Amino acid sequence: MTQDQVHIAGIDTSRPHPARIYDYLLGGKDNYEVDQQAGDALAAAAPEVRIGLRANRAFMRRAVRHVVGDGVRQILDIGTGLPTSPNVHEVAQELVPEVRVAYVDNDPIVKAHADALLSRTGGGTSTVLADLRDPRAVLDHPDVRRVIDFDEPVALLLVAVVHFLADAEKPGEIVATLRDALPTGSFLVLSHATSDFADRADAQAEYSRKATASLNLRPRAEVERFFDGFELLEPGLTQVPFWRPDAPPPERSGEICIYGGVARRTG
Numbered sequence: 001m002t003q004d005q006v007h008i009a010g011i012d013t014s015r016p017h018p019a020r021i022y023d024y025l026l027g028g029k030d031n032y033e034v035d036q037q038a039g040d041a042l043a044a045a046a047p048e049v050r051i052g053l054r055a056n057r058a059f060m061r062r063a064v065r066h067v068v069g070d071g072v073r074q075i076l077d078i079g080t081g082l083p084t085s086p087n088v089h090e091v092a093q094e095l096v097p098e099v100r101v102a103y104v105d106n107d108p109i110v111k112a113h114a115d116a117l118l119s120r121t122g123g124g125t126s127t128v129l130a131d132l133r134d135p136r137a138v139l140d141h142p143d144v145r146r147v148i149d150f151d152e153p154v155a156l157l158l159v160a161v162v163h164f165l166a167d168a169e170k171p172g173e174i175v176a177t178l179r180d181a182l183p184t185g186s187f188l189v190l191s192h193a194t195s196d197f198a199d200r201a202d203a204q205a206e207y208s209r210k211a212t213a214s215l216n217l218r219p220r221a222e223v224e225r226f227f228d229g230f231e232l233l234e235p236g237l238t239q240v241p242f243w244r245p246d247a248p249p250p251e252r253s254g255e256i257c258i259y260g261g262v263a264r265r266t267g
Helices: 018-025 033-045 049-069 088-095 108-118 135-140 171-180 201-210 220-225
Strands: 074-078 100-105 125-129 155-159 187-193 258-264
Touching: 018 033, 018 049, 018 108, 033 049, 033 201, 049 088, 049 155, 049 187, 049 258, 074 088, 088 100, 100 108, 108 125, 135 171, 155 171, 220 258
Parallel strands: 074 100, 074 155, 100 125, 155 187
Antiparallel strands: 187 258
């Protein structure tokens, strides 16, 4: 994508954005040269990153199938990123067409692409321009409330997004605000980058220096705390390729520096 191909108010094309870097590393085309350069630098410092992001995407699909199979009919996906098929609503509605999905992201280009994609779907989806850093505004947004009823079980997806919150931004409090809004029977699906399996300090520093959001790698114990008050499903918090796999794990799975877990609110 060149900077002349899309003109949307509020898009900053001068610095890489996590959603567009993610799109580039997954082989997408909805990104700019600055995003490509940042993605290449990240891949040079962390050679397994492309494998890891594909495994993370596959984890999301398996998790969505699980929560829908367990009866959830509404999904709040925060930090959705650029549309990469199959999207959350496609995975969910393939199983149960009535599932409703609210997509939330803070990048205007994500919303523009999602709006275009979802214009061809029914009324069970919405796209919201909002920021995870203001969880109350996300929860109260009218386009979230239009499709999400917080009196009924909700699957909250925080897939590869919380690691863009610095410690000073109090990610634990942000996630707790979102968790506390969910009734009994709801699920939290979360994945998060870590350095537990390989030293990725150089990759972390390189990414944080260039992108609009810092990359904050956290150890297992810190990631587990995001699930406080919820019951982690088997196999617990694990590297994303090993969460209920439905195919042989990809190459270099042991080096993939992304934890993933699914937990349910039981009380």
